[in-house]
Structures are given as C-alpha cells and as structure tokens.
Amino acid sequence: MKKSARLVCFALASSVSPLQAGAGELSGYVAVEALGFVESPAAGATSMQHDGYVSLSAEPEYYTDWNNGDNSLTFSPFVRIDGHDSERTHFDIRELSWTQVADDWEMRAGIAKVFWGVTEAAHLVDIINQTDLVENGDGEDKLGQPMVDLTLIRDWGIVDVFILPGFRERTFAGDEGRPRSLLTVDTDAAEYESAAEDKRVDFAIRWAHSVGDWDIGIAHFSGTSREPRFRTQLGGPGGMTPVGLVPVYEIIDQTSIDVQASMGGWLWKLEVVSRSGQGERFTAAAGGFEYSLVGIFESNTDLGLIAEYLFDDRGDTPRALQDGLSSASAFQDDLVIGSRWAFNDIDSSEILASVIIDLEGNGYNYSVEASRRFGDNWKLSMEARGVADLPDDYNGVLLSVKDDNRLRAELAYYY
Amino acid sequence: MRMLITGLLALLPLLGHAETAEEKGFAIAVEVDARDTGYINSTAEMKMTLTNRQGQSSIREMRSKTLEVDGDGDKSLMIFDRPRDVKGTAMLTFTHKEGADDQWLFLPALKRVKRIASNNKSGPFMGSEFAYEDLSSQEVEKYTYQYLRDDSINNVPVFVIERYPTDKKSGYTRQIVWTHQTEYRAEKIEYFDRKNSALKTLIFSDYKQYLDQYWRAHTMSMTNHLTGKSTVLEFSDYKFREDLNDRDFDKSSLKRAK
Known part of the structure; x- marks a missing residue:
C-alpha cells in the first residue's frame, strides 16, 4: 500500500467514529406535482403520451457532524413516483458523503453534488453532475455523482481536484413521458466510447478565486461526456424504420472559464467552454448581466432584470455527421431576456419570467415560475413553460417539443 | 482625507475651541465603536x-457567526433554519468601512453560491421590518454625526445624536x-x-455584558409606523472568542454551512 493511501486510511479510521457523533438532524420535503399540457402530443394519435400527469416526490436529508464540525456526514436520497411514466419514477442518492475539514484543505468522499457557474439561462460550465432530465426541462436537477473532492485553500485561490469513479447516465422520459423527443431514448441501449463503459474514472480540476468585486473560475474536465450524442435506432419490418434514439457517451475534454463582476446593482456574467471529443471541437458561451432595482414603486419589491446572449458552435439543426451521430444545441445564437420579482414579503413570494429568443428566427422558449410559502411549512410553486413561434420549415432540436406547452404546479411540505 | 480632517477636528478642543455638535456626535460614535x-x-x-397589523405572526430562526477584522468591517456568516423551505440557506457578508459590502448566498437545493448585487442594503431582511443595513456591522465611517441633546430613557441618562448615512444606496435620510x-x-x-418621514423605531432591551466589556441586546424590537408591522429579534446562546478564523468565513465554509 502506498504511503499516501495509508495516510488516507488512517485519516478515515481516526475521524469516522460514529460513537463521537452528536445527534444528527433530519430535514427535507415531500411534494405532490401536477403537470398539464395544452395541446395533443406532436407524435400524433398513436402516441402513448398523456395530457396530464400526477406524481409524488420526497427528498429527506440526514446530517450529522463531529470533531467540532471538522467532520460531517450527509445522506440525502430522492424518490419520485410518476402516475404514467415508468422512466420518471426513479430513485437516486443525491448525497451520501463524508467531509473532513482542516486549516488549508478539505476532503469530501462519497456521492455529492457540485455546482459551477454564474449565468442564469444556460449552465455551460457546470459539468460534474449528470442532469436528472426527467425532473424538469430546465436541467437544473442533478443526479448524485460518486467522487473524491480534495479542496486546497491558498491565498491565490481555491483549487479543487476531483476524482470521479463511475458515470451516471442521463435520465430520459419513457414512452408515456412528456415532454420528450419524438423517438423515445432507449437508455438500456446506451453506448460508451470507453471500454470500461460507466465504470470509467474521470477527472476534473478547478481553480476559483474572489478578488474584490470579481469572482473567477477556470476548470478542466476529462472524462465521459455528461451530454450524450444520439444514434437513431432502426427496427420494425425490414429493420429500416427509426424506432428510437440510442444515447452515445463519448470521452471528452472540456476547458471552461466563468467570470462574474459585481458593480453596484450590476452583476456581469460570462461562461465559456471549449470541448473536444464529440466530432469537431466546439465552443459555447453565455454572457450578460443581471441588474437589480431595489424597492421599486416605493414598495419592498426588488426587480432583477436579466439579459444574456447564448452562443454555440454546433448550431441548432441536428446534422447526421460521418460517424452517424448528431449533435446540436437549441441555444446557438439566442438572446435571453428575463425578470425576477422578489416581493420580500412574509411568504417569500417570487416570480421569475424569461424568454429565450432565437436570433436566427427559430421561435422562442418561454418560462414563468412563481412561488410562495403558506404558513411555516408549505410552499406552492407554479410554472408555465414551452416554445412558440417555430417556423413551418423548422427542423431543429425543439421540433419534438413544439406541442409541449405545459403548466406545472407543485405543493411541497418542508420539515 | 476625511479621517485626517476629523482627526484634526478632534484636536481642536485641546486648543480651547468649543466642541461643535458635529464633533461631539462623532466622538460619541468613536467611543461606541x-x-x-x-x-x-x-x-x-x-x-x-414577524407580526402584521392583524396580529398574525411568522417565525424565522438563524444562527450567526461574526469575526472582527482589523482595519475593516466585520465578516459574518448567517445560516437559516426556519422556515423549513429555506433551511440550509447561508449568507456570507464582508462589511467594509468604505465602499459596498461583499455578499454571497448559498442555495442548498442547487448547491449554488450566488453573489448578491451590493445595492440591496435598504431591502427587507427575510421579509421582516429590518433592512439589511440595520443588521450589518455599524462602522463609524458609514455615517456623519450631529449631537442633539442629553436626555433620559427609563431614567437612564442618554446622549441623543443624529446620524446621516454616507452611502447614497441607504434607505434613510437620517437616524436618531x-x-x-x-x-x-x-x-x-x-x-x-x-x-x-418617521419610518421605524427600534428598541434595544435585555442587555447583557460579556467578557466584562461587551454589551449585547438580547431583544431588538422594530416597529414600522407606516405599515403597523413589527419584528422582534431575539438573540440567545451568545458565545465569544470561539475557535473561529478567516477559514470559517470563506466560500468553502459557506458551501458546507449547515
């Protein structure tokens, strides 16, 4: 056994002592969600999709610490049970991690979640965790990722080194699920570039620093892409009919930078990524600002105005490349305009409305999210989301969700 | 430059000059600090x-840690426990004697650290009658002063001074x-x-002295005269000179604040 490995084992053995642990703390929520669609599915009358869905979800969290908080353990499972979509009915361990804190370093081992980035509409640099896409179309829900994360704290910034043993497949809606691609993604048929498939060990490193009004991060990820490309699955009579999509997970290298500057009421934001390994190298960027108006109309309401420009080399029309894999992004040349209303009332009422305008004339994405608390423990969230104004000859990635304008309501009980 | 001027002004009484109301107000603020x-x-x-005009109330619970910084404003970390939907949300603030404070918020659901625009100081804290600026560290440099008179509250002799925020983003023209x-x-x-116009009144009570020097009010009652709403902020379990340093007030500690 190498000396360093022995040291880690010693550190684990000496610090993980459940007898020392104080009483832990349990918190979390249970929620019921209703999802309704305005139009019939784009896939047509033969579609197995529905116009309404009801589901239940729960995410408890247990936390305990010892050694005056220098060691801690967090366990947070998640479950959703969906009335129709067997793929959306799923269980995940969002977090099961142990943390050791010292003066100039920290280590976390286990399953955990990490967020990188600054922009609002697209989360380009955020790459450690896989997207739990069946949860919500906004892609902000993530699956727990097995990791060892070593954090070094220096005067010149914070360096995080990640060892990521094992890969989580993206979740996709099943035949009865909505919204989804016209052809269902067959997650059981997933293909990998790595011979180790989903057992490959991936790596990432990130430097982050705050200097005055600036927050800066530079990162590199080397491993299996969280975002798959797709191969069309053929079947049916003669085996020539497209019957599904196969996700193909290739090995990529992605370098990123994210910058934020805070100047009075202005937050200026920029994220840029460059990725190789999925056909041609490409660049994607998101940049813009959020401007805060405090106490508008002589009320307690704060209004945040958001404008961001989104760019992606890949374009938004899936092209069948030589290797038979398509790749595209809906946000190749798009402008985001949004506003965030925080009413600063007892119930923390909030409204976030945004529209992503395709500058090449290919329609727009819109979303309106509102939430408020009822009493101390209940929270109601409402959301409208969809796409509009796609041209008749549109053949881009949003085609499959063009009739998926939807309303969502969730009532959650927090404890 | 202002420090130099005020320093010179402070010397003036030694030269036999009668202390002006500005000088006396400033001297009281310096002594408080x-x-x-x-x-x-x-x-x-x-x-x-938090209580509204109809008497309905709502509870917030937080834990706070504060670190004194030599030559600048305090650093503080506040962790929210209640209401339960914001449990685990944490706020890291670096107050500065001059210029805007730095503030970051940790959102536990997304594990995201967000910088907060620095112009929000006049906004309500957690929907309460306290503004952020009412709760942040009260540095001498954040106001100019004027002594008004001597008076008494509950038979306790007090100085009454008026102070004027130097920051244009403040929600106040003046405070007494x-x-x-x-x-x-x-x-x-x-x-x-x-x-x-008279907006709010804050009453400090249940003072206790720590380390034979530091007075801390254990109840702060804020009443808004325009809305009839009020907020009572109670402190408990004060501890001083704990094992805390800069490392407990950085973005890494913000991310694992529980």
Whole structure:
C-alpha cells in the first residue's frame, strides 16, 4: 500500500467514529406535482403520451457532524413516483458523503453534488453532475455523482481536484413521458466510447478565486461526456424504420472559464467552454448581466432584470455527421431576456419570467415560475413553460417539443 | 482625507475651541465603536417574530457567526433554519468601512453560491421590518454625526445624536440614536425614510455584558409606523472568542454551512 493511501486510511479510521457523533438532524420535503399540457402530443394519435400527469416526490436529508464540525456526514436520497411514466419514477442518492475539514484543505468522499457557474439561462460550465432530465426541462436537477473532492485553500485561490469513479447516465422520459423527443431514448441501449463503459474514472480540476468585486473560475474536465450524442435506432419490418434514439457517451475534454463582476446593482456574467471529443471541437458561451432595482414603486419589491446572449458552435439543426451521430444545441445564437420579482414579503413570494429568443428566427422558449410559502411549512410553486413561434420549415432540436406547452404546479411540505 | 480632517477636528478642543455638535456626535460614535472593539469573534442564535397589523405572526430562526477584522468591517456568516423551505440557506457578508459590502448566498437545493448585487442594503431582511443595513456591522465611517441633546430613557441618562448615512444606496435620510451615557450602547433608534418621514423605531432591551466589556441586546424590537408591522429579534446562546478564523468565513465554509 502506498504511503499516501495509508495516510488516507488512517485519516478515515481516526475521524469516522460514529460513537463521537452528536445527534444528527433530519430535514427535507415531500411534494405532490401536477403537470398539464395544452395541446395533443406532436407524435400524433398513436402516441402513448398523456395530457396530464400526477406524481409524488420526497427528498429527506440526514446530517450529522463531529470533531467540532471538522467532520460531517450527509445522506440525502430522492424518490419520485410518476402516475404514467415508468422512466420518471426513479430513485437516486443525491448525497451520501463524508467531509473532513482542516486549516488549508478539505476532503469530501462519497456521492455529492457540485455546482459551477454564474449565468442564469444556460449552465455551460457546470459539468460534474449528470442532469436528472426527467425532473424538469430546465436541467437544473442533478443526479448524485460518486467522487473524491480534495479542496486546497491558498491565498491565490481555491483549487479543487476531483476524482470521479463511475458515470451516471442521463435520465430520459419513457414512452408515456412528456415532454420528450419524438423517438423515445432507449437508455438500456446506451453506448460508451470507453471500454470500461460507466465504470470509467474521470477527472476534473478547478481553480476559483474572489478578488474584490470579481469572482473567477477556470476548470478542466476529462472524462465521459455528461451530454450524450444520439444514434437513431432502426427496427420494425425490414429493420429500416427509426424506432428510437440510442444515447452515445463519448470521452471528452472540456476547458471552461466563468467570470462574474459585481458593480453596484450590476452583476456581469460570462461562461465559456471549449470541448473536444464529440466530432469537431466546439465552443459555447453565455454572457450578460443581471441588474437589480431595489424597492421599486416605493414598495419592498426588488426587480432583477436579466439579459444574456447564448452562443454555440454546433448550431441548432441536428446534422447526421460521418460517424452517424448528431449533435446540436437549441441555444446557438439566442438572446435571453428575463425578470425576477422578489416581493420580500412574509411568504417569500417570487416570480421569475424569461424568454429565450432565437436570433436566427427559430421561435422562442418561454418560462414563468412563481412561488410562495403558506404558513411555516408549505410552499406552492407554479410554472408555465414551452416554445412558440417555430417556423413551418423548422427542423431543429425543439421540433419534438413544439406541442409541449405545459403548466406545472407543485405543493411541497418542508420539515 | 476625511479621517485626517476629523482627526484634526478632534484636536481642536485641546486648543480651547468649543466642541461643535458635529464633533461631539462623532466622538460619541468613536467611543461606541472603541468599546465594542476586541471581542475577536462571536456566535449567537437568532429568532425573529414577524407580526402584521392583524396580529398574525411568522417565525424565522438563524444562527450567526461574526469575526472582527482589523482595519475593516466585520465578516459574518448567517445560516437559516426556519422556515423549513429555506433551511440550509447561508449568507456570507464582508462589511467594509468604505465602499459596498461583499455578499454571497448559498442555495442548498442547487448547491449554488450566488453573489448578491451590493445595492440591496435598504431591502427587507427575510421579509421582516429590518433592512439589511440595520443588521450589518455599524462602522463609524458609514455615517456623519450631529449631537442633539442629553436626555433620559427609563431614567437612564442618554446622549441623543443624529446620524446621516454616507452611502447614497441607504434607505434613510437620517437616524436618531439614543446612546447610554456611561455604557455607550444604543438604547433606541428612529429611522427616517428618503422623504424624511418617521419610518421605524427600534428598541434595544435585555442587555447583557460579556467578557466584562461587551454589551449585547438580547431583544431588538422594530416597529414600522407606516405599515403597523413589527419584528422582534431575539438573540440567545451568545458565545465569544470561539475557535473561529478567516477559514470559517470563506466560500468553502459557506458551501458546507449547515
């Protein structure tokens, strides 16, 4: 056994002592969600999709610490049970991690979640965790990722080194699920570039620093892409009919930078990524600002105005490349305009409305999210989301969700 | 430059010059600050009771840690426990003697650290009658001063001074502060909004002294005269000179604040 490995084992053995642990703390929520669609599915009358869905979800969290908080353990499972979509009915361990804190370093081992980035509409640099896409179309829900994360704290910034043993497949809606691609993604048929498939060990490193009004991060990820490309699955009579999509997970290298500057009421934001390994190298960027108006109309309401420009080399029309894999992004040349209303009332009422305008004339994405608390423990969230104004000859990635304008309501009980 | 001028002004009485109201007000603020210097760090539990005009109330619970910084404003980390939907949300603030404070918020659902625009100081804290600026560290440099008169509150002799925020983003034109004449601690503050009308009154009570020097009010009651709403902020379990340093007030500690 190498000396360093022995040291880690010693550190684990000496610090993980459940007898020392104080009483832990349990918190979390249970929620019921209703999802309704305005139009019939784009896939047509033969579609197995529905116009309404009801589901239940729960995410408890247990936390305990010892050694005056220098060691801690967090366990947070998640479950959703969906009335129709067997793929959306799923269980995940969002977090099961142990943390050791010292003066100039920290280590976390286990399953955990990490967020990188600054922009609002697209989360380009955020790459450690896989997207739990069946949860919500906004892609902000993530699956727990097995990791060892070593954090070094220096005067010149914070360096995080990640060892990521094992890969989580993206979740996709099943035949009865909505919204989804016209052809269902067959997650059981997933293909990998790595011979180790989903057992490959991936790596990432990130430097982050705050200097005055600036927050800066530079990162590199080397491993299996969280975002798959797709191969069309053929079947049916003669085996020539497209019957599904196969996700193909290739090995990529992605370098990123994210910058934020805070100047009075202005937050200026920029994220840029460059990725190789999925056909041609490409660049994607998101940049813009959020401007805060405090106490508008002589009320307690704060209004945040958001404008961001989104760019992606890949374009938004899936092209069948030589290797038979398509790749595209809906946000190749798009402008985001949004506003965030925080009413600063007892119930923390909030409204976030945004529209992503395709500058090449290919329609727009819109979303309106509102939430408020009822009493101390209940929270109601409402959301409208969809796409509009796609041209008749549109053949881009949003085609499959063009009739998926939807309303969502969730009532959650927090404890 | 202002420090130089005020330093020179402070010398003027020695030359036989009568102390002006500005000088006297400033001297009281400097003494208040001096008496609260040297506590190094502290932790406390906070409970806020928000009550509206109809008498309905709502509870907030937080834990706070504060670190004194040599030559600048305090650093503080506040962790929210209640209401339960914001449990685990944490706020890291670096106050500065001059210029805007730095503030970051940790959102536990997304594990995201977000920088907060620095112009929000006049906004309500957690929907309460306290603005962020009412709760942030009260640095001498954040106001200019004018002594008004001597007075008494509940038979306690007090100095009454008026102070004017130097930051244009402040929600106030002026504040009147009643300061204990021997202990140099605030007993009462009246806040005047940008239209110079009486907006809120804050009463400090249940003072306890720590380390034989540092007075801490355990109840702060804020009443808004325009809306009829009030907020009572209660502190408990104060601890001083704990094992805390800069590392407990950085973005890494913000991410694992529980």
